[in-house]
Amino acid sequence: MIKAIIFDLDNTLVDFMLLKRAAVNAAVYAMIDAGLKLTPDEIRDMINNIYDSEGIEYQQVFDKLLKEALGKVDYKIMSAGIVAYRKAREAALKPYPGVLPTLIELIKMGLKLAVVSDAPSKEAWLRLSYINFHHLFDVVITYDETRERKPSPVPFNLALKELGLKADECLMIGDWAERDMVGAKSVGMKTVFARYGDTFNTVNPDSDYDINSISELTDIVKKENGITK
Amino acid sequence: MIKAIIFDLDNTLVDFMLLKRAAVNAAVYAMIDAGLKLTPDEIRDMINNIYDSEGIEYQQVFDKLLKEALGKVDYKIMSAGIVAYRKAREAALKPYPGVLPTLIELIKMGLKLAVVSDAPSKEAWLRLSYINFHHLFDVVITYDETRERKPSPVPFNLALKELGLKADECLMIGDWAERDMVGAKSVGMKTVFARYGDTFNTVNPDSDYDINSISELTDIVKKENGITK
Numbered sequence: 001m002i003k004a005i006i007f008d009l010d011n012t013l014v015d016f017m018l019l020k021r022a023a024v025n026a027a028v029y030a031m032i033d034a035g036l037k038l039t040p041d042e043i044r045d046m047i048n049n050i051y052d053s054e055g056i057e058y059q060q061v062f063d064k065l066l067k068e069a070l071g072k073v074d075y076k077i078m079s080a081g082i083v084a085y086r087k088a089r090e091a092a093l094k095p096y097p098g099v100l101p102t103l104i105e106l107i108k109m110g111l112k113l114a115v116v117s118d119a120p121s122k123e124a125w126l127r128l129s130y131i132n133f134h135h136l137f138d139v140v141i142t143y144d145e146t147r148e149r150k151p152s153p154v155p156f157n158l159a160l161k162e163l164g165l166k167a168d169e170c171l172m173i174g175d176w177a178e179r180d181m182v183g184a185k186s187v188g189m190k191t192v193f194a195r196y197g198d199t200f201n202t203v204n205p206d207s208d209y210d211i212n213s214i215s216e217l218t219d220i221v222k223k224e225n226g227i228t229k
Numbered sequence: 230m231i232k233a234i235i236f237d238l239d240n241t242l243v244d245f246m247l248l249k250r251a252a253v254n255a256a257v258y259a260m261i262d263a264g265l266k267l268t269p270d271e272i273r274d275m276i277n278n279i280y281d282s283e284g285i286e287y288q289q290v291f292d293k294l295l296k297e298a299l300g301k302v303d304y305k306i307m308s309a310g311i312v313a314y315r316k317a318r319e320a321a322l323k324p325y326p327g328v329l330p331t332l333i334e335l336i337k338m339g340l341k342l343a344v345v346s347d348a349p350s351k352e353a354w355l356r357l358s359y360i361n362f363h364h365l366f367d368v369v370i371t372y373d374e375t376r377e378r379k380p381s382p383v384p385f386n387l388a389l390k391e392l393g394l395k396a397d398e399c400l401m402i403g404d405w406a407e408r409d410m411v412g413a414k415s416v417g418m419k420t421v422f423a424r425y426g427d428t429f430n431t432v433n434p435d436s437d438y439d440i441n442s443i444s445e446l447t448d449i450v451k452k453e454n455g456i457t458k
Contacts, residue, residue, distance in 0.1 A: 034363060075371075076363055079354035086315075125308035134263060134305055142304075 002224045004112035004138075004163050005217065006156075006189070008174030009124055011197035013099055014131065019092035020056070023085045027062070030084030034077045038069060057123050093130050096196060098215040103136055105218050114139040114159050116172070118149045118179070139163050150176075151183030160187070171224070173217065177205035192220060231453045233367075233392050234335055234446065235385075235418070237403030238346035238353055240426035242328055243360065248321035249285070252314045256291065259313030263306045267298060286352050322359050325425060327444040332365055334447050343368040343388050345401070347378045347408070368392050379405070380412030389416070400453070402446065406434035421449060
């Protein structure tokens, strides 16, 4: 019997790619307005290179960009970029359609909810807090708790331990087949592929379910638990 | 002839005390909601003590609070506090009534505008950027440029140098008599006391002017420059 749903965070609960793109674009235009003499494409390329080398959660991206472009940090340009980035990120940081009503429905059905994310603790919790999701989850496992990334079984097993449940009592949903589906399956969980968040054009996620909307989750739980209405 | 107005930033252009209080209060309630088992007054006292010892611009205030209260950083509580703080700060970060139309009027009169602030560069520029004031000022001098605080003549003289003007061509406006008025007067500028931003119940600011609304500035400039209409 399924007693808990474990969610990946980025591109499963929230459209992380959209918010990153919206935030970076806003920052690029604001920095040009504040005096940065480069084209939007040049700035975007430099930012993408920094994210590629330092990781997508790198917080000093504008410091580094300006040091590379100007040899020093120009605080007017940097602040314009940071403010535009934050405002656009907050505007774009929304759960996918159907996420909140589905989570509430699952809670009403008596299920526990968890997150297993490879994001750093602070950034994962900030995203959950911005959308007021920090009250909904019984267990949240981020990269800092285990220092192991999916598909390692370690974060999944820690989630099971904190939930007090066995693997076959949990359903894992995520957008990244090689990490979320492979990892969850390896510890014995059933898996749901979040096709609506897929950024790799995944052909075969090798999951038990494959959904286009998160609202399909409630029917999957009913089916798994033999509830016929 | 007055050719430039030099503004203090906090409590002269923006109501810094209001925004700090609003942001801290929002964070306190959000952290309690997220599980911090202390009263609002206890948390506020701890935060105020941290600001007293580390400075009002200290950025790791919630990390330090939680280490003191819980012996470790709880990311759920910290993120709830940070998000509530940021949202409330952004909502409360507004120029005083009359500031924007007065600045535009002064620019139309042909005056240059400058800021001389004791705040750190990044924080000063972030506040200016949040309210879209970063395009309005010809010169911005913050603590990082000179590492000297008002009433030192050093930041005032740097502002004069960057403006390309003499002291008697500039009017300094600020809310802190012992820093803004004393420092500006010492280098030979005329002074305007921003009584609307006074947090010390200043009796005698020893300034050339003493105003209750920033919109009085345009008449002061006209009087100083012998413009009769």
